[in-house]
Amino acid sequence: xxxxxxxxxxxxxxxxxxxxxxxxxxxxxxxxxxxxxxxxxxxxxxxxxxxxxxxxxxxxxxxxxxxxxxxxxxxxxxxxxxxxxxxxxxxxxxxxxxxxxxxxxxxxxxxxxxxxxxxxxxxxxxxxxxxxxxxxxxxxxxxxxxxxxxxxxxxxxxxxxxxxxxxxxxxxxxxxxxxxxxxxxxxxxxx
Numbered sequence: 205x206x207x208x209x210x211x212x213x214x215x216x217x218x219x220x221x222x223x224x225x226x227x228x229x230x231x232x233x234x235x236x237x238x239x240x241x242x243x244x245x246x247x248x249x250x251x252x253x254x255x256x257x258x259x260x261x262x263x264x265x266x267x268x269x270x271x272x273x274x275x276x277x278x279x280x281x282x283x284x285x286x287x288x289x290x291x292x293x294x295x296x297x298x299x300x301x302x303x304x305x306x307x308x309x310x311x312x313x314x315x316x317x318x319x320x321x322x323x324x325x326x327x328x329x330x331x332x333x334x335x336x337x338x339x340x341x342x343x344x345x346x347x348x349x350x351x352x353x354x355x356x357x358x359x360x361x362x363x364x365x366x367x368x369x370x371x372x373x374x375x376x377x378x379x380x381x382x383x384x385x386x387x388x389x390x391x392x393x394x395x
Contacts, residue, residue, distance in 0.1 A: 227257050231264050238270050251279050281323050284350035284382040287360055291390055294320035309337055316342045319387040328377040338365035346386040352379040
């Protein structure tokens with residue numbers, strides 16, 4: 205079993221640490237195990253290959269002719285999207301946004317010009333910086349910050365970049381954040 209965090213998988217299986225840091229090194233080890241055994245790629249939180257390690261492994265397995273069988277599980281992206289109240293018919297998932305300010309501004313500006321909803325993951329330590337850039341680039345755009353989805357402290361905060369920036373300045377967030385942002389032409393039903 206390939207796992208991003210060894211020790212979080214099932215004790216009945218032999219685990220191979222499979223993270224972004226060692227993914228290239230582990231590819232051949234895991235592919236050779238496929239010759240003799242079934243292999244599962246699991247994530248301790250999230251979905252493998254979706255802003256988690258696994259894309260290279262799945263691509264290599266497909267190229268080598270091995271079947272890849274998904275086992276759907278919880279997805280913060282889809283849970284946040286369908287709970288947001290924003291359009292779900294078309295959306296773009298951006299993963300984690302760039303850390304460098306110039307790149308971050310460009311990604312937000314480009315995504316904000318599209319008519320479709322966009323979704324991304326954000327760190328509680330960076331969310332205020334990101335919301336400040338969004339307030340400047342997007343104005344009073346509707347968005348939802350979903351926190352700790354499917355966990356005890358699950359929370360959905362709705363507003364604009366400016367209102368949520370003000371909220372987080374008073375009450376800094378904890379835990380995993382998924383941000384859902386309305387497309388450029390969406391208007392709330394009461395507008």
